[in-house]
Amino acid sequence: MDFSRIARPCILRREAYYPGKPLEEVRRIAGDNPLTVLSANENGLGTSPRALDAMIRALQGGANRYPDSTAGALRRRLASDWGLTPDHFLVDNGLDGVITVLGMTFLNPGDEVVHGALTFPIYEGIAGRMDGVSVPVPMTEGYGFDVDGMLAALTPRTKMVFLCNPNNPTGTAVGRRDFLRLLEGVPEEVLLVSDEAYMEFADDPEFPDTVPLVARHPNLVVLRTFSKILGLAGLRIGYAAAHPDLVALALRVREPYASNALALAGALAALDDREFLERSKRTVAAERRRMGDLLASRGVRFVPSQSNFLLVLPDREADGVAEALMARGVLVRSLSHQGEPRGLRITLGTPQENDRAFGALLEILGRKEG
Ligand SMILES: Cc1ncc(COP(=O)(O)O)c(C=O)c1O
Incomplete structure (x- = not known):
């Protein structure tokens, strides 16, 4: 049976949502490196x-x-x-x-x-x-x-x-x-x-x-x-x-x-947890500033953000950078599928996660030293 003959035609023009590589595969690629997941704009501090x-x-x-x-x-x-x-x-x-x-x-x-x-x-x-x-x-x-x-x-x-x-x-x-x-x-x-x-x-x-x-x-x-x-x-x-x-x-x-x-x-x-909300807000604001200053000091372009992630614009293909980061256990989102082949979206996590991720990024880009 060819189900495409009975499916709604507009569905046939679409692809299923791709959430990124399964974590199991990422773990295999990352080897002994600890996993740092900064690809889905989640809250790095956990749950209220x-x-x-x-x-x-x-x-x-x-x-x-x-x-x-x-x-x-x-x-x-x-x-x-x-x-x-x-x-x-x-x-x-x-x-x-x-x-x-x-x-x-x-x-x-x-x-x-x-x-x-x-x-x-x-x-x-x-x-x-x-x-x-x-x-x-x-x-x-x-x-x-x-x-x-x-x-x-x-x-x-x-x-x-x-x-x-x-x-x-x-x-x-x-x-x-x-x-x-x-x-x-x-x-x-x-x-x-x-x-x-x-x-x-x-x-x-x-x-x-x-x-x-x-x-x-x-x-x-x-x-x-x-x-x-x-x-x-x-x-x-x-x-x-x-x-x-x-x-x-x-x-x-x-x-x-x-x-x-x-x-x-x-x-x-x-909704009653003001403490968690304020702590999350403060952490993101401080990390956004800290990581932004770091990138700026190393000459890496990024878009100033009002959110819990940064759009980083390295001067090379984002897919390659994302793969190199994955090999070091850092998961980010390449925007090549969204028409921005040199765009990399990196969620702001905990200070430790950000140190690991942005440190690895600068190393890959050859900008580790100021
Ligand atoms: C702009 C925007 N809207 C909506 C959503 C989906 O939110 P939810 O988890 O409530 O489905 C996301 C998730 O990443 C998002 O980035």
């Missing part, structure tokens, strides 16, 4: 201890019952934190899940999805999975978003605009003025999806405060996740803040038990 406690308690309570399909406690908590009502929040299986639900709710074949040319690949992915059309807009010279270019890319077929702020993988951020310009410029019937997976790491005072804006802008959808600063990537939980009518439509598509019981318990408790 309060979340861990809550998840252990939830597990001890039994895994035989289905979780709360409505994610009621978490949505009520988010509502009280943000001064909105619980029906403004859509909780799902990570932001990947939220983006799938948005796509399934709103994208028809041929609908256009505007996004930056060097950004989170899942935006292009949701367009492709729904038989829509991905419209990448070139980045500025400084690897930021070209807000005018994005506005100019809008057509009567545009259904969604994705802004990743701060952007993965460049670390650049759009400030309040440009954000509002984009929001005002996008027609009412086009969704502006602001993916703020890394917003807690941004310390630019001009970084926009967008969740309160959903009360006044029905076409704005703000995405937040527990995967990054709160260290729950393995549990898969994230949410959208949006107009209640939009959320109500999305709930017709969402899997009834999209967020599992451990993730719901962990997320709720993590």
Whole structure:
């Protein structure tokens, strides 16, 4: 049986998500070197201890019952934190899940999805999975978003605009003025999806405060996740803040038990863990400065970041550098598959991890000595 004959044609044009080499293979390549995983922008400090406690308690309570399909406690908590009502929040299986639900709710074949040319690949992915059309807009010279270019890319077929702020993988951020310009410029019937997976790491005072804006802008959808600063990537939980009518439509598509019981318990408790959040923020800010200064002092180009990773631009092919790093046990992300063959995204981990990774990088580039 040739299943491709009965599959949706748009699926045949796609490839499965490639998460990088399996860790087993990386371990073999790295030999005796300890593994330093800085390839997925996870929190190097671990998981919020309060979340861990809550998840252990939830597990001890039994895994035989289905979780709360409505994610009621978490949505009520988010509502009280943000001064909105619980029906403004859509909780799902990570932001990947939220983006799938948005796509399934709103994208028809041929609908256009505007996004930056060097950004989170899942935006292009949701367009492709729904038989829509991905419209990448070139980045500025400084690897930021070209807000005018994005506005100019809008057509009567545009259904969604994705802004990743701060952007993965460049670390650049759009400030309040440009954000509002984009929001005002996008027609009412086009969704502006602001993916703020890394917003807690941004310390630019001009970084926009967008969740309160959903009360006044029905076409704005703000995405937040527990995967990054709160260290729950393995549990898969994230949410959208949006107009209640939009959320109500999305709930017709969402899997009834999209967020599992451990993730719901962990997320709720993590919101109380200010200590872990602040410590993560401080560590990333200090390491971002320290590693940036190190690279600058050795003449290695990088993009100033508002996030928990650096886009490093060595003067050679990133694939080769990433392989040489892997042989030393350091895992980073080469951007050759994202049209940036000389771009290397390195997550900022603990100071020890960063010393190892950036030390190895400088050695490979022949820039160890200042
Ligand atoms: C910009 C951005 N959005 C969303 C996600 C996915 O987040 P989640 O783990 O909540 O699915 C990531 C993960 O790397 C990301 O970089």
